[in-house]
Amino acid sequence: MISFERVYKRYPNGREALTDVSFGLASGEMAFLTGHSGAGKSTILRLVALIDRPTRGQVTVNHANTNTVRRRRVPAFRRDVGVVFQDHKLLNDRPVLDNVGLPLVIAGMTRREIDKRVRAALDQVGLLGKEQLLPQELSTGEQQRVGIARAVVSKPPVLIADEPTGNLDPDLAREVMRLFRRFNEVGVTILIATHDFHLVDEFGVRRIVLEGGRLTSDSGGASHG
Amino acid sequence: MAEPEIERRVRRGPAQALRVYFSRHAQTFVGSLGRLTRQPFASLFTIAVIGIALALPVSLQLFVVNARAATGSWRNAVDITVYFKSDVVLPKVEQLAKNLRLRPGISAVTVVPADKGLAEFRRFSGFGAALDALTENPLPHVMVVSSAPDHAAPADIDSLRAYLGNWPEVDLVQIDTEWVARFNSILEVMRGVIAFTTLLLAIGVVVIVGNTIRLDILNRRAEIEVTKLVGGSDAFVRRPFLYGGIWYGLGGAALALAIVQSAVALMREPVGRVAMLYGSRFNLIGLDLQQSMGLVGAGILLGLIGSWIMASHHLRAIEPTA
Numbered sequence: 001m002i003s004f005e006r007v008y009k010r011y012p013n014g015r016e017a018l019t020d021v022s023f024g025l026a027s028g029e030m031a032f033l034t035g036h037s038g039a040g041k042s043t044i045l046r047l048v049a050l051i052d053r054p055t056r057g058q059v060t061v062n063h064a065n066t067n068t069v070r071r072r073r074v075p076a077f078r079r080d081v082g083v084v085f086q087d088h089k090l091l092n093d094r095p096v097l098d099n100v101g102l103p104l105v106i107a108g109m110t111r112r113e114i115d116k117r118v119r120a121a122l123d124q125v126g127l128l129g130k131e132q133l134l135p136q137e138l139s140t141g142e143q144q145r146v147g148i149a150r151a152v153v154s155k156p157p158v159l160i161a162d163e164p165t166g167n168l169d170p171d172l173a174r175e176v177m178r179l180f181r182r183f184n185e186v187g188v189t190i191l192i193a194t195h196d197f198h199l200v201d202e203f204g205v206r207r208i209v210l211e212g213g214r215l216t217s218d219s220g221g222a223s224h225g
Numbered sequence: 226m227a228e229p230e231i232e233r234r235v236r237r238g239p240a241q242a243l244r245v246y247f248s249r250h251a252q253t254f255v256g257s258l259g260r261l262t263r264q265p266f267a268s269l270f271t272i273a274v275i276g277i278a279l280a281l282p283v284s285l286q287l288f289v290v291n292a293r294a295a296t297g298s299w300r301n302a303v304d305i306t307v308y309f310k311s312d313v314v315l316p317k318v319e320q321l322a323k324n325l326r327l328r329p330g331i332s333a334v335t336v337v338p339a340d341k342g343l344a345e346f347r348r349f350s351g352f353g354a355a356l357d358a359l360t361e362n363p364l365p366h367v368m369v370v371s372s373a374p375d376h377a378a379p380a381d382i383d384s385l386r387a388y389l390g391n392w393p394e395v396d397l398v399q400i401d402t403e404w405v406a407r408f409n410s411i412l413e414v415m416r417g418v419i420a421f422t423t424l425l426l427a428i429g430v431v432v433i434v435g436n437t438i439r440l441d442i443l444n445r446r447a448e449i450e451v452t453k454l455v456g457g458s459d460a461f462v463r464r465p466f467l468y469g470g471i472w473y474g475l476g477g478a479a480l481a482l483a484i485v486q487s488a489v490a491l492m493r494e495p496v497g498r499v500a501m502l503y504g505s506r507f508n509l510i511g512l513d514l515q516q517s518m519g520l521v522g523a524g525i526l527l528g529l530i531g532s533w534i535m536a537s538h539h540l541r542a543i544e545p546t547a
Contacts, residue, residue, distance in 0.1 A: 076456065077456075078455065083455070089451050102452065102455055102457075108246075109245075
């Protein structure tokens with residue numbers, strides 16, 4: 001579902017963020033992407049979400065080679081990749097309902113459908129009943145779960161998360177991770193970048209380790225998908 | 226490898242797709258109005274500037290239209306007023322008028338006796354009370370000569386004026402409608418000026434709307450990034466800004482319409498009074514329904530152009546920076 005083949009990424013300022021990175025996630029697989037900050041975790045997620053393209057090599061997501069996706073097709077590509085951010089990236093002047101429903105509005109659903117599916121997504125993250133609140137009226141942990149609800153509301157086959165537990169205390173972090181696991185159990189392919197090694201150990205899923213832009217260890221399946 | 230998975234979206238019938246399309250546009254249409262009302266002061270300010278910019282060329286245009294209409298009935302023929310010396314008696318004047326009517330190139334000769342002239346002056350000038358103080362009528366007998374339209378060339382008029390001026394009974398010959406010809410040529414020049422002004426102000430409206438939309442885009446950068454990140458297409462992101470431009474144009478045009486029509490309404494009575502002094506039933510012309518709709522349409526179009534230019538230019542540059 002996600003596959004990196006000999007990927008290099010050099011930024012315009014000359015910094016080489018990724019060097020010869022290859023790995024693959026099969027459909028329905030879940031993995032942690034770990035490493036210190038600056039190791040290249042965020043770069044990998046950017047390539048998966050097609051925010052950037054590799055300098056060399058191939059990134060394939062949902063059977064689409066990102067090198068061949070034309071600009072016009074990028075939005076459609078992104079609709080199949082749910083993204084969760086450390087800083088949530090919520091719209092602070094809109095209620096939770098509008099935030100979570102944004103991908104569905106883009107997909108052109110009717111108001112009724114949107115309401116129904118937003119409620120279902122909020123129910124999954126334990127925030128049912130908070131539709132009309134503004135993000136600031138929620139705790140950080142709740143805001144992060146709103147971000148997760150938005151990422152999954154359109155049921156994308158691939159979900160990526162950048163330090164989703166970065167600002168949370170250990171209990172909340174564990175809860176958020178369990179949430180991801182539950183989505184994984186229903187078949188969503190999930191890649192989570194984190195430097196929270198304790199949590200990674202605790203959950204015992206596949207771990208891909210980056211160091212200085214190189215892949216140094218991969219605990220899991222060699223299965224390229 | 227093709228992109229089969231990307232195409233995997235909910236399949237819809239064309240009817241439903243169309244309904245979704247329209248409901249999406251309707252939502253954005255209303256939503257963008259809601260956004261304008263959230264910053265009422267800034268929005269009204271922009272709309273006021275657009276309204277004034279649109280009202281200016283429209284008022285100038287109306288001025289020319291009205292001026293032409295007011296002077297239009299005199300445009301072809303030329304009137305000459307002949308003032309007789311005060312000792313010339315009325316029967317003599319009438320005899321001269323009768324002879325003059327036989328001359329080629331003359332379409333009408335009207336004699337205005339001194340008594341009648343005084344009565345008219347008393348009625349229309351507002352000097353009634355002052356005139357009562359006079360012991361005798363100071364006005365001479367007058368004859369108004371209208372040339373035939375095919376004898377209204379300057380040379381014809383000059384020779385007619387010379388001919389009348391040579392009569393021993395005549396005190397003064399005055400060409401009344403000479404100023405109409407001059408005035409009309411001034412109006413012609415003004416039309417050119419107005420066309421140029423209109424063009425400049427239309428560009429001004431495009432720039433005003435464009436600049437407002439540009440600020441709007443910068444203010445909502447985070448929202449645009451997030452929308453693009455969750456798969457919003459360029460068209461989707463652009464749409465609310467285009468509707469914003471349409472609202473600005475519509476609001477500005479409505480304001481311009483209100484300004485122009487109320488100015489016409491306010492000036493109708495005083496202008497009518499002036500017209501009556503000139504013996505005219507001229508009624509000030511405002512914008513009719515078609516012209517009003519044209520103005521509103523022009524406002525909407527200019528707003529759309531301004532927002533389109535800015536939205537296309539700036540939205541492309543905003544990409545997610547996660």
